[in-house]
Amino acid sequence: MSKTVSAAIVTYNRLELLKESLAAVLAQSDYLSHVIVVNNKSTDGTAEYLDQLDDPRLVIYNSPDNLGGAGGFNQAVKLFANELDDDYIWLMDDDTVVEPDALKYLVEFMEDHPQTSFVNSQVRWGALDGNPSWMNVTAPRGFTWALNLDRKNPGVEVVNATFVSVMFSREMVGMVGLPQKEYFIWGDDMEYTNRLADVYRGYTVINSIAVHKSKENTLPGDIVRERDASRLWRYRYEYRNRILTARRISKKDMFRTFFGIYRHDLPRVMLKRQVAFRFRKIGMVSWGGIRGLFFNPEIEYAADLQRIKPRSINKLMKNLIKERKAANIKDNLLLDDEINLIEKG
DSSP, X not given: OOOOEEEEEEESSOHHHHHHHHHHHHTOOSSXXXXXXXXXXXXXXXXXXXXXXXXXXXXXXXXXXXXHHHHHHHHHHHHHHHHOOOSEEEEEETTXXXXXXXXXXXXXXXXXXXXXEEEEEXXXXXXXXXXXXXXXXXXXXXXXXXXXXXXXXXXXXXXXXXXXXEEEEHHHHXXXXXXXXXXXXXXXXXXXXXXXXXXXXXXXXXXXXXXXXXXXXXXXXXXXXXXXXXXXXXXXXXXXXXXXXXXXXXXXXXXXXXXXXXXXXXXXXXXXXXXXXHHHHHXXXXXXXXXXXXXXXXXXXXXXXXXXXXOOHHHHHHHHHHHHHHTTOOSOOXXXXXXXXXXXX
């Protein structure tokens, strides 16, 4: 039986971009069953536009409040889990325009590689022939990237991804829960795909292409170079959320991230030349890290979806190391051995 997919777009006051993004999703030739649109209380006519659409695949949620990007994706995954019965959910922002066969390549990769936690598209900025979208460049898992250099390989293993054309299964939602709505904006995608990648590996699918039509092609969370006053407020969430994302990996990562903020980001904001809004940024960096130490909301699970106990790659390797020490095995655990052990789980 062919797999089915619910796409999900979160939108806020970008009606013209939403129209383009929605048209590209609805034009997918394979696997698409539903398209969830979460409207975050837009005031630009978005609700009225959505109300006049009659495509039976559409599932419209007009939120009474602005939930932020994080709350919007939380709501989208919740609707997918509780009200629909599709196999996969495919998430994107309202400024994402996917190629006609983007979904086909994602699903086919997942079907060919069932022990995969998530897949995402290659993301280009502005146009199909544009540069990579720097805020959406995924990070390959350390040292294993060389295994993917074969040009015939359809995907590259990555440790996390942004919610700009990323797809995962109903089973994964049952294992790791919903995206963290309390993040409000920025970082919720990295935290969530980190959770997914601790169960199985995640991959960027080379042939699946999406265009991100953001205003600027900026690096993620680059407060020093930020010159747009309308975006400054987001950094209050960036630094707070960054601490929790690291905490979910390990306490060691949390403290490394916390001290990195004050050893790296704060001195650059204070001392680098021609930093716009310097004093406002100093306050955001200074307080953001402190707030992050006390920010620890619980993970939410979909009420109508069966909970599945996940395995953990990190715990698997920690337990293996303990067993080797207890057995007094002194031979080095080679990377190839580690990869094989994770594959067999």
